[in-house]
Amino acid sequence: xxxxxxxxxxxxxxxxxxxxLLQKEFAVPVRHFAKESGQSGLPPLKGDQMLKNIYLEVKxxxxxxxxxxxxxxxxxxPEDPAAVAHYAKVxxxxxxxxxxxxxxQDIAASIDIETQDIPDARTYLLTLKEIRTKRGLTDxxxxxxxxxxxxxxxxxxxxxxxxxxxxKGMDLLLAEFDKINKKxxxxxxxxxKLEEQLELKIAKAQLExxxxxxxxxxxxxxxxEEFKDEPESVDVKTLDIRNFL
Numbered sequence: 001x002x003x004x005x006x007x008x009x010x011x012x013x014x015x016x017x018x019x020x021l022l023q024k025e026f027a028v029p030v031r032h033f034a035k036e037s038g039q040s041g042l043p044p045l046k047g048d049q050m051l052k053n054i055y056l057e058v059k060x061x062x063x064x065x066x067x068x069x070x071x072x073x074x075x076x077x078p079e080d081p082a083a084v085a086h087y088a089k090v091x092x093x094x095x096x097x098x099x100x101x102x103x104x105q106d107i108a109a110s111i112d113i114e115t116q117d118i119p120d121a122r123t124y125l126l127t128l129k130e131i132r133t134k135r136g137l138t139d140x141x142x143x144x145x146x147x148x149x150x151x152x153x154x155x156x157x158x159x160x161x162x163x164x165x166x167x168k169g170m171d172l173l174l175a176e177f178d179k180i181n182k183k184x185x186x187x188x189x190x191x192x193k194l195e196e197q198l199e200l201k202i203a204k205a206q207l208e209x210x211x212x213x214x215x216x217x218x219x220x221x222x223x224x225e226e227f228k229d230e231p232e233s234v235d236v237k238t239l240d241i242r243n244f245l
């Protein structure tokens with residue numbers, strides 16, 4: 001571990017990687033923050049006061065998260081199911097203690113914000129697809145295509161585009177969606193299990209990204225003149241990112 005220690009102590013190369021664990025959790029949607037303020041019954045926040053409140057909230061959440069991460073050993077091994085499960089558990093604890101959104105809750109919040117002004121069902125569904133794609137999630141069941149087919153059927157019967165404020169038309173569409181859920185074997189009772197599977201999938205993707213960043217940083221650092229004679233290759237699983245928080 002001589003090379004690992006020298007690289008880490010000289011360049012803090014893991015600092016950027018360790019911060020990646022926190023970046024996503026503290027991306028504050030300002031529009032959502034302002035919206036919540038307006039719904040609380042209090043006068044909407046403006047200018048510096050809103051920014052100050054956002055800063056204080058993020059600061060408190062960040063300090064809570066760092067306090068938890070300093071106590072937990074995260075193994076950078078996305079190929080190891082146990083390491084992925086532990087990482088997901090740690091990040092769940094971070095979210096709960098720091099009052100952060102889970103991945104599913106964050107997706108739901110994004111959907112709410114990005115679709116609130118969309119008037120028609122087709123654009124709504126296409127926007128959901130864009131959100132899924134941006135998140136790096138796959139539609140393994142082919143549900144999106146089935147939902148579009150259902151919408152095509154409803155609009156053909158209505159002989160016009162389906163608007164979201166058309167209660168009768170939307171009820172018909174939702175009934176078709178219920179049929180799709182049954183066809184795919186999706187039940188409301190299984191949603192917590194599906195959410196857990198999603199969190200594990202996200203945790204693995206985050207560990208893969210973290211591993212890639214750390215390996216690239218180490219490879220770049222080893223090319224420096226002072227490390228050229230070092231024969232040792234470092235396994236990222238042996239690194240402890242708690243030292244760089």
